[in-house]
Amino acid sequence: MKTYSFAIVLIAMFTHSLPDTGMEEIHAAAGEVMPLTFAIPLENAEGIRAEIADRVYTAIQKQARYLLGTLHPWAEDETLMLLTESRSGEHWIRPNTGTVAGLMFLYRFGLYDEAIVGLPRPVLLEQKILPMLRYLITTHVTGTRPTSDGKPWGDAWQSAHWAHMIGRACWWIWNDLPADVREGIRRVVAHEADRIANSEPPHQIQNDTKAEENAWNAQILSVAVLLSPDAPNRKKWESDFQKWVISSFLRPADEQATAVVDGRPVSAQFTGANIYDDFTLENHGIVHPDYMSTFSLSLSCVLDFVMSNRKAPDALLYNVADIYENLKWFSLPDGGFVYPSGQDWGLFRNPDWFGPHMLMATYGGDPDAWSLAMKSLEALEKMQARSPDGAIYLSEEYFFASTQTDRLYSLSLAWLALRQSLSIQDQPTEKNGVRRLDAGKIILNRTEKAIHTFSWGTKIMAQCVAHRLDRIVSPHQRNGIGWIRLQNEEKPLPAQIHDISVTNDANSFQVRLTLHHGDGAIRADIEYQSNADGRWQMKEKLTALKAIAVAEIATGLIGILNHPHWIYETGERRVALDGQEHMIPACSGILVDNDSAKEILIDDAFSIHSAKPLSLRYAGATKPERARATDELFLHYDGQEKTWREGEVISEYDVCVICR
Known part of the structure; x- marks a missing residue:
């Protein structure tokens, strides 16, 4: 016992x-x-x-x-x-x-x-x-x-x-x-x-x-x-x-x-x-x-x-x-x-x-x-x-x-x-590998260069966070998912889990996820792979489940911290798309759209690789929200109004994220 x-x-x-x-002597208090x-x-x-x-x-x-x-x-x-x-x-x-x-x-x-x-x-x-x-x-x-x-x-x-x-x-x-x-x-x-x-x-x-x-x-x-x-x-x-x-x-x-x-x-x-x-x-x-x-x-x-x-x-x-x-x-x-x-x-x-x-x-x-x-x-x-x-x-x-x-x-x-205190133990050990918390519906993998997390409870969220003083990635609650907005609608469609499988060993995990954006509107087949060497793979395929008119597709979201005065940031992000650099000052609101890039590099520390061209957007924040400024990188972005037939494949991407 x-x-x-x-x-x-x-x-x-x-x-x-x-x-x-001496002067640190403590009083004997009144009775x-x-x-x-x-x-x-x-x-x-x-x-x-x-x-x-x-x-x-x-x-x-x-x-x-x-x-x-x-x-x-x-x-x-x-x-x-x-x-x-x-x-x-x-x-x-x-x-x-x-x-x-x-x-x-x-x-x-x-x-x-x-x-x-x-x-x-x-x-x-x-x-x-x-x-x-x-x-x-x-x-x-x-x-x-x-x-x-x-x-x-x-x-x-x-x-x-x-x-x-x-x-x-x-x-x-x-x-x-x-x-x-x-x-x-x-x-x-x-x-x-x-x-x-x-x-x-x-x-x-x-x-x-x-x-x-x-x-x-x-x-x-x-x-x-x-x-x-x-x-x-x-x-x-x-x-x-x-x-x-x-x-x-x-x-x-x-x-x-x-x-x-x-x-x-x-x-x-x-x-x-x-x-x-x-x-x-x-x-x-x-x-x-x-x-x-x-x-x-x-x-x-x-x-x-x-x-x-x-x-x-x-x-x-x-x-x-x-x-x-x-x-x-x-x-x-x-x-x-x-x-x-x-x-x-x-x-x-x-x-x-x-x-x-x-x-x-x-x-x-x-x-x-x-x-x-x-x-x-x-x-x-x-x-x-x-x-x-x-x-x-x-x-x-x-x-x-x-x-x-x-x-x-x-x-x-x-x-x-x-x-x-008269004695304090100071014998730290690095936490590495997978920790799975099924009641909380969270899994994470700590590697030398990156920490990968996935949540499938009240929030569906996936992210690769740099394991360094500048964490780079902001805990945006739509990380890994993003959103889809229909024509004539201001709010994005709600994302709900339709089917999920989370498997792991001691040093890696894999997620296979089927999401529905809206009630039977668009299906997202998503895979996340957390690897022991720190590589983070993201894969998504969007399919229309019925004829539908879409105003904006912004998926594969990665929130990028870009705060003006934070002690471990510089007040700007350098974003290179296939080698072409864009400086994004904090809270500048700069938008960068690109439909041909296969490689994204942020501050020579956070890279994303794709075998096929991505249709991406980097949206600089205009001001801090919830006391932090978060730029938004979408691995697939389409802001044009379009209609899709039932069963039609809307988009696909397959990327590998590496923290250097």
């Missing part, structure tokens, strides 16, 4: 003597909160880890400087401060809670440099942190005033997540908080914690997992114990914390699992599943690597236990290693992920994954995690170097309101995890 435990991972942290850490007695072993850190911690801390300070520049007084009370408009929803509360939590981290921990941040620590507390906290306390449902939209924040689907940030960070600096802030924060946290404790964790596998929601709701229960250890609800908060944590990443097979977690078989704790049996999960209607990383929300609560000298529940690691194993197969050299089913968030989220990797390096004991974290950190530093004000992301690279502020908070947690 398998047993999960943090004992081995954390034993050294709990038993070593506390060093003399009304959980004592914060764990010191950061700066003197015990290995040289490389100390160096990385310093780099992370510098990045936090720079990001704080940028965010401090966006702070302003509340129009209704100039003694209170915030980053955003004053409104009660997620996009106006979460940025503020994440920012002030990160500022509290800087106030308490690390070798603070006021020249980087822009103001001394005492001023940071008195003129920034306290006015922000008082705004958030005042406008919560337990406070005395609404936000400027006439409603207070709180009691919302995500408000426990927002509240845990300020609650945890207030615990870090408790001795320096005035009485009104202490009372207000404890009230906010207890209210949100009781709301979660009095509800049951939801479960859903298809389309919209509840894994992330359960993980973020668990956090408030941990923080409530930190702030109110003598509360009559403490035992319920603790037991419900464990329940919400283990509920987050259960899979159907866990209903029969005999593994013992926190003293009970998993089967006895099973309330429903949120992930597939192959440890993939769906959110936003796709198998989504980003949401597979949300184990970090609950796993970060290990810090609460380490820093208060308590044993963390074993549930925090349940199924996490297997989920993370999938993420390692999706990882790219630039610190990001390959997206077999597409990416509906921003693509350049490379810094976001530093936190999950670092938590797996420090608390998960994963030998690959450190090297993956370093790739994310390198990308973060290159991104931050572009902005004199310290911002990690350029405005064109994100559209989610909390993108910049979440990084301040998550980097703070990662720094604490790194500084408190």
Whole structure:
């Protein structure tokens, strides 16, 4: 019988003597909160880890400087401060809670440099942190005033997540908080914690997992114990914390699992599943690597236990290693992920994954995690170097309101995890070959030069991504398929699988696919072949299933990234068609049509070969969409209105793609 435990991972942290850490000495909190007695072993850190911690801390300070520049007084009370408009929803509360939590981290921990941040620590507390906290306390449902939209924040689907940030960070600096802030924060946290404790964790596998929601709701229960250890609800908060944590990443097979977690078989704790049996999960209607990383929300609560000298529940690691194993197969050299089913968030989220990797390096004991974290950190530093004000992301690279502020908070947690770890395994192994995930309906093949993926679930998508810093290929959700549009219609015909076969061995896979564009309109017979040597073959034959009038055929799509300022791109693509070069500046909207080329070469790094002439189009993007600029290369393009008879072959192509 398998047993999960943090004992081995954390034993050294709990038993070593506390060093003399100088300005890093941690306060012994007032009796009304959980004592914060764990010191950061700066003197015990290995040289490389100390160096990385310093780099992370510098990045936090720079990001704080940028965010401090966006702070302003509340129009209704100039003694209170915030980053955003004053409104009660997620996009106006979460940025503020994440920012002030990160500022509290800087106030308490690390070798603070006021020249980087822009103001001394005492001023940071008195003129920034306290006015922000008082705004958030005042406008919560337990406070005395609404936000400027006439409603207070709180009691919302995500408000426990927002509240845990300020609650945890207030615990870090408790001795320096005035009485009104202490009372207000404890009230906010207890209210949100009781709301979660009095509800049951939801479960859903298809389309919209509840894994992330359960993980973020668990956090408030941990923080409530930190702030109110003598509360009559403490035992319920603790037991419900464990329940919400283990509920987050259960899979159907866990209903029969005999593994013992926190003293009970998993089967006895099973309330429903949120992930597939192959440890993939769906959110936003796709198998989504980003949401597979949300184990970090609950796993970060290990810090609460380490820093208060308590044993963390074993549930925090349940199924996490297997989920993370999938993420390692999706990882790219630039610190990001390959997206077999597409990416509906921003693509350049490379810094976001530093936190999950670092938590797996420090608390998960994963030998690959450190090297993956370093790739994310390198990308973060290159991104931050572009902005004199310290911002990690350029405005064109994100559209989610909390993108910049979440990084301040998550980097703070990662720094604490790194500084408190006494040993980290750094023994990475390259992931090569085929990984097939049948529940998620994804297969991928990692080779030296390319990563091939195919998805046949909610999204039908095939792609060959360059295995290099410049991935070249964008996760366009119509990659490998494209579209067909009928005359007098604005939208393309829906593509549906009629028949499919996916076969593989250890180092290659083959897909035979019959698609119908529209309801019995056009049949696409498609083959994809992923080869061990990195070659990617694509073959398509279109046949009219009935007499039909077509306005546009744009198939064999390959999305080509061409972003103006991305750190691993040049701001233009050089496209050679049978040796004739075309320069395509980012967001230029340039169109290149060609009906005779047999060879396509992009930046001397991505080549496409055909035995017969292709009727192709390269369409440059005019602007970023979903925070990335994607040019579109169609291996077969015909924009003229035509009619086709039933049974008539419309087009065929057969190409080989090679990443150099």
